[in-house]
Amino acid sequence: MKIHSLLVLCLTTLATLTIGCRVGNTEHHHANDKATKMAQGMGDVKSAVAVVHPADGQKVMGTVTFTDVAGGVQVKGQLKGFEPNSKHGIHIHEFGDCSDTAKLTSAGAHFNPEGAKHGGPDAAARHAGDLGNLTADASGAASIDMTMKGISVSGKNAILGRSLIIHAKEDDLKSDPSGESGDRIGCGIIGMKKP
Ligand SMILES: [Cu+2]
Ligand SMILES: [Zn+2]
Secondary structure (H helix, E strand, O other): OHHHHHHHHHHHHHHHHHHHHHHHHHHHHHHHHHHHHHHHHHHOOOEEEEEEEEOOOOOOEEEEEEEEEOOEEEEEEEEEOOOOOOEEEEEEEOOOOOOOOOOOHHHOOEOOOOOOOOOOOOOOOOOOOEEEEEEOOOOOOEEEEEEEOOOEOOOOOEOOOOEEEEEOOOOOOOOOOOOOOOOEEEEEEEEEOOO
16 A cells, blocks of 8 residues: 555656646747747738828928838838928938937937948948938929838848938938938838738
């Protein structure tokens, strides 16, 4: 009887330990799976949109779409509310935060994942977020349609969740860190586009 009881105790203990271990492992795996799926989910997003709103006292507004294409991201859109025949720096900034409606400092600096210096969209050395300039026509409207290298919507150097910023002045495409493009007059968060 005594040996039998001991055996049962041993088996019970072993079973408890094994189950405990399994539960621990299962929870661990669930947490990992969730993180992986979330990351994969974000990585699957191929198109995004930014609706640009004016900073306090400004007028610029419009919509710009971002679509993964071979070699980069196609950036396409229309904006209005500029002075006629004017030029304005346009960049992707690091944070999707337009909450500082006065100065838009909440958007942070130019998106610069490679630690480069500021440049134009075609320069060898440039911030990934350097889109160059918008040129407004006589009615104060401007359009953009270009392929940006070195970024993706949600893969390497992802722009999803960052912001698109429009400036008061022309970007000189060389002065580090911001091209001397002046105040930030418009901001749009780059979010998932409805398919
Ligand atoms: Cu900027
Ligand atoms: Zn820059």
